[in-house]
Amino acid sequence: MQGKKKTGSLKKDKRYFMLFSGISLLGFMLFYLYPIVRTLMLSFTNRTLFSLSTEYVGMENYIYALSKDPLFFHSIRLSLVFASVSGLLVLMTALMLAMLMNTQVRFIGVFRVIYFLPFIIPSFAVGAVYKNMFDPTTGAINRLFEVFGFDTISLWHLSPESALMTMILISGFGFGVKMLVFLAALQGIPRELYEAAQMDGASKTRQFYNITLPLISPMLFFNVILITIDGLKAFNLAFVMGNGEGFPANSTLLFPIYMFVTAFNMPFELGYAAAMAWIFFLIILALTGMHFLLSRYYVQKDIV
Amino acid sequence: MKRLRKILRRHWVYGPLVVFALVALAPFYYLLITAVKDLAEASTEATMWPRSFALLDNIRFVLSHPDYRVVRMFGNTMFVFALKTLGTVLTCSLAAYGFAMYDFPFKRIIFFVLLSAMLIPAEILGIPIYEFMVNTGLREVAYIPLWIAAWFATDIFIIFLFRQFFQNIPKSLIEAARIDGYHEVGIFFRIVMPLQRPVFVTVILLYFIGTYNDLYGPALYVTRQENWLMVHSINIFESLYRSGSSAYIVPWNYVSVATLIAMIPVVLLFSFMQKQFLQSVAGVGDKG
Numbered sequence: 001m002q003g004k005k006k007t008g009s010l011k012k013d014k015r016y017f018m019l020f021s022g023i024s025l026l027g028f029m030l031f032y033l034y035p036i037v038r039t040l041m042l043s044f045t046n047r048t049l050f051s052l053s054t055e056y057v058g059m060e061n062y063i064y065a066l067s068k069d070p071l072f073f074h075s076i077r078l079s080l081v082f083a084s085v086s087g088l089l090v091l092m093t094a095l096m097l098a099m100l101m102n103t104q105v106r107f108i109g110v111f112r113v114i115y116f117l118p119f120i121i122p123s124f125a126v127g128a129v130y131k132n133m134f135d136p137t138t139g140a141i142n143r144l145f146e147v148f149g150f151d152t153i154s155l156w157h158l159s160p161e162s163a164l165m166t167m168i169l170i171s172g173f174g175f176g177v178k179m180l181v182f183l184a185a186l187q188g189i190p191r192e193l194y195e196a197a198q199m200d201g202a203s204k205t206r207q208f209y210n211i212t213l214p215l216i217s218p219m220l221f222f223n224v225i226l227i228t229i230d231g232l233k234a235f236n237l238a239f240v241m242g243n244g245e246g247f248p249a250n251s252t253l254l255f256p257i258y259m260f261v262t263a264f265n266m267p268f269e270l271g272y273a274a275a276m277a278w279i280f281f282l283i284i285l286a287l288t289g290m291h292f293l294l295s296r297y298y299v300q301k302d303i304v
Numbered sequence: 305m306k307r308l309r310k311i312l313r314r315h316w317v318y319g320p321l322v323v324f325a326l327v328a329l330a331p332f333y334y335l336l337i338t339a340v341k342d343l344a345e346a347s348t349e350a351t352m353w354p355r356s357f358a359l360l361d362n363i364r365f366v367l368s369h370p371d372y373r374v375v376r377m378f379g380n381t382m383f384v385f386a387l388k389t390l391g392t393v394l395t396c397s398l399a400a401y402g403f404a405m406y407d408f409p410f411k412r413i414i415f416f417v418l419l420s421a422m423l424i425p426a427e428i429l430g431i432p433i434y435e436f437m438v439n440t441g442l443r444e445v446a447y448i449p450l451w452i453a454a455w456f457a458t459d460i461f462i463i464f465l466f467r468q469f470f471q472n473i474p475k476s477l478i479e480a481a482r483i484d485g486y487h488e489v490g491i492f493f494r495i496v497m498p499l500q501r502p503v504f505v506t507v508i509l510l511y512f513i514g515t516y517n518d519l520y521g522p523a524l525y526v527t528r529q530e531n532w533l534m535v536h537s538i539n540i541f542e543s544l545y546r547s548g549s550s551a552y553i554v555p556w557n558y559v560s561v562a563t564l565i566a567m568i569p570v571v572l573l574f575s576f577m578q579k580q581f582l583q584s585v586a587g588v589g590d591k592g
Binding site: 010013016017018019020021022023024025026028030031032034036038039042049090093096097100101102105111114115116117118120121122124125128129130131132133135137138139140142143152172179229230233235236239240244254255256259260263264270273274277278280282284285288 | 315317318320321324325329331332333335338346347348349351352362369395396398399400401402403405406407408409411414417419421423424425426427429430431433434435438450453455456457458462465488489492516517519520523524533534538542553556559560562563566567570571574
């Protein structure tokens with residue numbers, strides 16, 4: 001595919017590359033490199049937004065976050081729980097639905113549209129829609145439980161014990177795009193493979209593990225990374241569910257929310273928030289790195 | 305009996321399909337019937353079929369609420385959307401074209417560095433930018449913080465997406481255009497862009513959803529009421545009867561009407577462009 005270019009055109013190529021892509025290099029420096037370096041610098045200071053004098057405090061912010069701030073650990077833990085459980089839920093639902101949709105039965109187009117519907121609720125409205133559904137007095141969920149004879153009244157998002165779980169359940173509706181990515185991958189598998197396996201007498205389960213899973217593994221990898229990072233960065237849902245402050249009793253205080261509250265509400269502790277952001281970044285890096293290592297064992301080919 | 309088993313084996317798929325469809329539809333059903341209920345029913349009872357019919361009153365109440373200036377909020381949102389999308393579509397597609405078509409020393413490494421920037425959480429980047437915007441007083445001027453980065457090709461995923469599509473353009477086509485005397489920039493605007501229209505449409509769609517849904521930016525950079533975006537439209541009613549920290553009732557009927565109104569643009573967009581959108585989102589996966 002990639003033929004060798006004529007050497008004479010390389011100089012011209014360089015110029016055109018800069019003409020077209022130069023803006024992205026500039027953007028990278030302005031909006032990624034500068035902020036990340038600046039955040040690192042801030043993290044060693046006690047800067048607040050309106051402070052007149054900023055002092056260098058060394059590792060103090062990091063030490064405080066790691067040893068004296070219970071909310072920091074609490075929020076990191078919540079984010080990890082949320083990202084893994086919600087991620088697993090979304091991944092399984094998306095894969096399962098994609099496989100069902102790949103069966104070529106009639107009316108599949110209708111189902112496809114229906115499954116995509118939750119995706120079109122604007123994220124700022126998701127909170128309102130589901131808060132109403134889960135509301136203990138006005139919601140449909142508890143009402144349904146009653147109808148089917150369960151008399152346990154759960155407070156769902158209003159009680160600190162179940163708020164995180166409720167949020168995870170709601171996030172499960174976000175399978176739309178992932179399902180389509182899986183579906184595309186599934187449709188790329190040649191039918192003959194299954195026909196051949198059928199003739200050899202392989203069971204459906206065998207076919208799934210020996211044909212489907214290996215062949216969609218690059219997409220699985222792609223989706224797992226996307227979902228994990230999405231989960232760790234989850235802001236919108238937690239912001240609307242927890243009224244922007246981790247309501248009730250910090251039980252939905254995911255890390256991004258905690259950082260937001262620290263940095264951008266009184267007293268605007270930019271320095272401390274920067275230190276927390278860096279620790280968080282290192283955690284994400286470590287997790288992603290781990291995932292890349294793991295992927296060697298189950299991914300068949302590279303995607304990039 | 306044998307016949308029944310045969311039918312079951314062939315059509316069992318509909319079982320889980322329908323169950324999932326019901327789960328996906330439930331929120332919509334409840335949203336719709338709540339919008340129909342009157343205030344007393346919606347805020348104190350969980351009826352599965354509305355006993356009262358107050359849809360028109362609810363709509364009238366919502367539209368006439370002094371804080372709910374929906375045309376203005378929608379206009380503001382469209383302003384942000386237009387600037388953000390134009391910037392991204394233009395700069396990202398140009399950048400992607402450069403990466404796809406021209407040689408440059410360490411091009412692959414540069415691209416990999418850009419790609420890995422996707423892993424950096426927005427939180428870590430937000431602090432210095434916020435600091436900058438506050439110090440320069442640009443914080444709430446024409447929504448600059450919300451769209452300025454878009455003009456510097458900073459959406460790496462979109463660059464990636466464009467590049468995937470541009471790489472599939474036959475080199476011979478570009479060569480032919482060169483022979484015909486087109487300038488490189490001309491080739492991009494007059495041949496590549498029209499040829500790859502579906503991707504451009506997809507990006508515009510994605511950005512509409514993205515801008516419409518963004519909470520983080522507005523939470524940081526929009527405070528004055530005349531600058532409110534659609535994001536702020538629902539909270540007006542959710543906190544209508546909030547007083548202090550004590551328990552309060554939520555007028556779910558008004559909240560639901562406001563939600564339905566906020567959904568109109570998205571629904572319209574999807575019904576017009578559903579096919580294109582589904583195809584190209586699926587296409588992202590396909591290109592792997």
